[in-house]
Amino acid sequence: MVKTLLLVTGLLFPQLGWADSPAEVTKRLISTMQSCGQDFGLPSAPSQCTNEEIEKNLAIAQLSRWLMGPHWDTLGQEKQADFINLLTRLLRELAYPRASEFLADTQFEYGDTQQQGNEALTEVSVINPDEGRVTIGFRLNQSEGVWKIWDVRLDGVSMASNLRKQVQSLMSKQSYEELVERMQQTIANAKTDEAG
């Protein structure tokens, strides 16, 4: 009874402190992907190996707004929703399968977590016999009491910043339509490569 009460209270009021910490969210994502490995996305894969399970840990909608920057408000609700959808598809086709495959047989050391207000950085070291130690930084943001990952930094290089630069360059120099076309093309390329 007490456990049930705690669980329900934690779900309803995560800001009271029962929500997972940044380190726990990071560990959960890595462990989910590790357990899926090359089975990720396959019909025979376990229930946790779905896009939806991965996306519970990711702040895709907030990331979409951040990527667009000053262009976000000019898009209108319909295009905003389209962009979030496209970004989700891009991550599904490009990021999750590759990350799962890699994480399946990699050793990790979990490092410290820095937290400042609603932002946190959890560091994880990957030990590789060829490359030595590579540091992966997971950036998280807390919204309504829930921590979600929005950036991955490989040896200090932010993937989100890199994508933001590309998105904003296209929005400034080309158009939203061109950006959409490029995203669709990239998704198609990833699908072709996966099938091949």
Add this chain to the structure above:
Amino acid sequence: MQKQRLGYIMVLCLVSVLGLGPHTPIAFAQNGAMQPGLDDPLDMLDSPAPAYEPSVFEPFNEKMFSFNIWMDEHILRPVARSYAGAVPEPARLGVRRFFHNIGVVPRFANSLFQLKLDGAAREAGRFMINTTIGGLGFFDVAKNKFGLETSEEDFGQTLGKYGVGSGPYLVLPFIGPSTVRDAIGRVADGAMDPKTYFLSTVEVTATDAGTMVTNAVNERSLNLELFESVDRYSLDMYSAVQDFYMQNRERQIAE
């Protein structure tokens, strides 16, 4: 696996494959680089992202970028592919280590300039060990047997360390991504080359050109597949490379 995981970054890095001087971060992923912290107020998900600001050299840069890509597609990649077919990978890795070994002087000097005395000592030690028992640098005995890691420092980083701003982003023909500061640094590093004091300008230019071409072909041959995927997986290759270069240089200077 490692290649797959780091493929995207490496591919971006290798867009500068035509320029294989000290500015090419070949070994960017070594030994747990420092992560930026949480102190940048612009780098928060809740903060409004800054508006896109193109480099003042953008029109020139875009032309040079296209030129470098064209050169790669039509000259460097075909040559590198043939070279890769003729020379086995271990030999090509040896060639990479040889070129790295002979570029010791700028790394040593810039480690000193930045008061990284252990880095300077490591570079001196590495050069002595690899040049002798490492067969002129074809084998990295210093790292494998003595644990001496390289100290990747150049004059652009030295300037950055002492507070000189990067200046506008710049794409150089044949060289690839740079900034005004790093281009100046590249000239300074070139002036540290000992042969400039023994050979005539024509001889130095010819030697440097030969070295650069051989190094570029060798490096490209070691990264044929990785490089090819960047075009397929980036939305805007020019800005992806620019951002990677700027982030990577910032990280190198902060280390």
